[in-house]
Amino acid sequence: MATPEEFLEQTREQGLKELEDFLRIPSISSQPEHANDVRRAAGHLAEQYERVGLENAQVIETGGHPVVYADWLKAPNKPTVLLYGHYDVQPVDPLDLWTSPPFEPIRQDGQLLGRGSSDDKGQIALHWQAIQARLNSTGELPLNLKVIAEGEEEIASPHFEAFVDANAERLKTTYCVVSDTSMVAKGFPAITYALRGLIYVELRVEVASTDMHSGLLGGVAPNPAQALAEILVRLKDAAGHVLVPGFYDGVRPLSEEERRQFARVPFDEAALKKTYGLTALHGESGFTPTERNWARPTLEVNGIWGGYQGPGAKTIIPAWTAAKISCRLVPDQDPNSVTQALRDYIDEVAPKTVRVSLAELSGHGDPWITPIDHPLIKAARSALHRVYGTEPALIRSGGSIGAVEVMARRLGAPCLLVGFVLPDSLAHAPNERLDLDSFYLGRKAALQLWEEIAGIGD
Amino acid sequence: MATPEEFLEQTREQGLKELEDFLRIPSISSQPEHANDVRRAAGHLAEQYERVGLENAQVIETGGHPVVYADWLKAPNKPTVLLYGHYDVQPVDPLDLWTSPPFEPIRQDGQLLGRGSSDDKGQIALHWQAIQARLNSTGELPLNLKVIAEGEEEIASPHFEAFVDANAERLKTTYCVVSDTSMVAKGFPAITYALRGLIYVELRVEVASTDMHSGLLGGVAPNPAQALAEILVRLKDAAGHVLVPGFYDGVRPLSEEERRQFARVPFDEAALKKTYGLTALHGESGFTPTERNWARPTLEVNGIWGGYQGPGAKTIIPAWTAAKISCRLVPDQDPNSVTQALRDYIDEVAPKTVRVSLAELSGHGDPWITPIDHPLIKAARSALHRVYGTEPALIRSGGSIGAVEVMARRLGAPCLLVGFVLPDSLAHAPNERLDLDSFYLGRKAALQLWEEIAGIGD
DSSP states (O other): OOOHHHHHHHTHHHHHHHHHHHHTSOOBTTOGGGHHHHHHHHHHHHHHHHHTTOEEEEEEOOSSSOEEEEEEOOOTTSOEEEEEEEOOBOOOOSGGGOSSOTTSOEEETTEEESTTTTTTHHHHHHHHHHHHHHHHHHSSOSSEEEEEEESOGGGTOTTHHHHHHHTHHHHOOSEEEEOOOBOSBTTBOEEEEEEOEEEEEEEEEEOOSSOEEHHHHTTTSOOHHHHHHHHHHHHBOTTSOBOSTTTTTTOOOOOHHHHHHHHTSOOOHHHHHHHHTOSOOOOOTTSOHHHHHHHSOEEEEEEEEEEOOSSSOOOEEOSEEEEEEEEEEOTTOOHHHHHHHHHHHHHHHSOTTSEEEEEEOSOOBOOEEOOTTSHHHHHHHHHHHHHHSSOOEEEEESSOOHHHHHHHHHHOOOEEEEOOBOTTSOTTSTTOEEEHHHHHHHHHHHHHHHHHHHTTTO | OOOHHHHHHHTHHHHHHHHHHHHTSOOBTTOGGGHHHHHHHHHHHHHHHHHHTOEEEEEEOOSSSOEEEEEEOOOTTSOEEEEEEEOOBOOOOSGGGOSSOTTSOEEETTEEESTTTTTTHHHHHHHHHHHHHHHHHHSSOSSEEEEEEESOGGGTOTTHHHHHHHTHHHHOOSEEEEOOOBOSBTTBOEEEEEEOEEEEEEEEEEOOSSOEEHHHHTTTSOOHHHHHHHHHHHHBOTTSOBOSTTTTTTOOOOOHHHHHHHHHSOOOHHHHHHHHTOSOOOOOTTSOHHHHHHHSOEEEEEEEEEEOOSSSOOOEEOSEEEEEEEEEEOTTOOHHHHHHHHHHHHHHHSOTTSEEEEEEOSOOBOOEEOOTTSHHHHHHHHHHHHHHSSOOEEEEESSOOHHHHHHHHHHOOOEEEEOOBOTTSOTTSTTOEEEHHHHHHHHHHHHHHHHHHHTTTO
16 A cells, blocks of 8 residues: 555646646636636535545535535544635736636646646645545544635635634634645745734815815815825824834734744845835834734825816815725734724824814724744644755735634634745736646645644644 | 986996896807807907997907907007906806806896806996996097907916917007906905916825735835825925925015005904815914915915725725825915925925925916005005095905916006905806996996096106
């Protein structure tokens, strides 16, 4: 009987063919004309889960595209892992920039080209193949596994929280693992252990019931664009430090080990400036750009508007102006407290000549973290070190991932994010690709991950 | 033989009928479907000028709606006055708020209701009727008179400067008189002797070539809305005093007499707040609201925009933001110097993380003033005092009137603005009206004005 590793070696071509079949289904979640394709992909995936030996494989309805579920729960006294991925993909336009049809995968120079190859069907496939290898070789998994694949990740998971709520008992787990991120570089794996949260508000600064003639009222009436500017410069100093009292309450300081880990990840300032056309970077002193983005809360104006914006000149003093403002939050800031602090402070600093109002917009999310000394992180570090021969990077992300926040909050289980594809895989862009070496090594890493997590507490 | 005053007394009904005929022509300059009506009004007006005894009455083509011209130049050794009015009118929507059809004038409670009754056909008519009275009674005018009526005042006089240039010789004059303003109140006439000028720029603050993800770049990239706010608060302090070095260079200080004159004009702060829905007034300390508006330069943001402005939340850092900024200028500020000072200062104070650019928009205009001790002003004061039995107000306006600026600059003649209608005549609004007492008294005042101006230098 082959070991699981031997099985994986012997099924490289078969594994790739399985993925290619999956990629041929154009499961674009954002385009109604592909709704049937999304459903077809869900059915196809449930069949794969069943084929490889998972049980209870099923397509579960939500208010939108369905979630695919399967499990294997025959490891009493062992932890349970809920493994998350998504089977929906991004649209493919602009189509003329693709060198080959996006849903006809081809192999080229050690890469598999096609929409979804890395994000996220390739990662889903490597997991089912690792599971198959273990079950085929040993007849069992080292722990209990519940696998879910969402069909709406690329459209911001509008029904995921309701799905988790409705299936809370079924999804009950010891840990969550999400495979939808990338490595630092080829051969350099990464574990993401924290994400930032978000609050989002709209500020309106009103001075008058109507736009005013700047000749007849200039020098007499207040100007709401000027007042908005006066408020904005009170929110954040020129270096980017937020001035709202209480804003930083609860911010968990970075440990020396975290700083050391962050510093292991190359930060290419010149490349970043070139990509975005930036003249200079900007942010709080005392922190590296990576530390500021991953582990410091930020406040950003996302949009401003008011008064005349058309061509040429119109001599008005606007009746009102507005700004969209959002804050990225880090552990252990409380979104409600930060929102209240922002509201109180704006009320306090706004010029007395204007009327301000603050509306909370949807999209609030808690920051999330699994401390790096948690056994789950330690197990993953060990597994990746073993397979890749190098210490994985322990990183955070400055962004927010809705599904992670929902699972952490609703299921109350420690979570980690680990992905097996390369950062230059062109996810969301034309010519999305999957590095085949990384795919094959990822199958082994997935296998090893379950072994190590199974050993937690032994 | 009747005196001119007696002639006017005897022709009250006739004068009103003449005006009503003029008002029935819907000469809305902004609406292409009324282009023929505008032309018809011009022809009708030229006929009136000819009928009352003016000479060389003609409709002069421009790049748009024509100008009506007529003159009487038989007073050698006497000054020449160029009298300006406009025969075009504002649109009438919302039509359902009119209590009677806008182009079917009716008399009601001592008022004549109809579009153009005060702005400006009523003022044109009272002048032709005063001229007729003088010519009919005495066979001559006391000075040389050139009358022009513009057909594009309500659309910002786009062809007026070219018209003045092309007819510079024909329009050559000693003085200009403009009748398109209103009195302070019934029985309380006003002479406007200064207007503010204008510069208008568009500021663009760019940080990146594309909008950025606020999670992935927040804490790393500069924010152009924040940078714009930082620039705006450097332009003007919280009280409204402009901080641009050199901005106030050349500002002519108000004399005690001017301040005394301004104070004679009632300023109803409560009414102004109610009209515009203002919580508070705002402006430089050390000046009354009237002084700030009429005699102090101001800097206003006319519009701001950038980033996401739609419904809900979008988590971006904008690539760029922009602002429209204009300054109202007073004598003797130089528009070019102020523009350069603004440009230099913004370059200096803009954060080094952003790229700023400043584009000048059209609409620049010089400030204009005729000093209150000028003989032209003295003559008008004397004429109005004689007719109304009260000292007229000597006022300025915070706005800019394109035609005045053009005539002052291109013809180099001292100018004054005097109008004979009431401030609550609802110009531009539904139910525009003309106070008939004021109309009849205005005919006498116009008559007297020429007598007094004719005496300048005697």
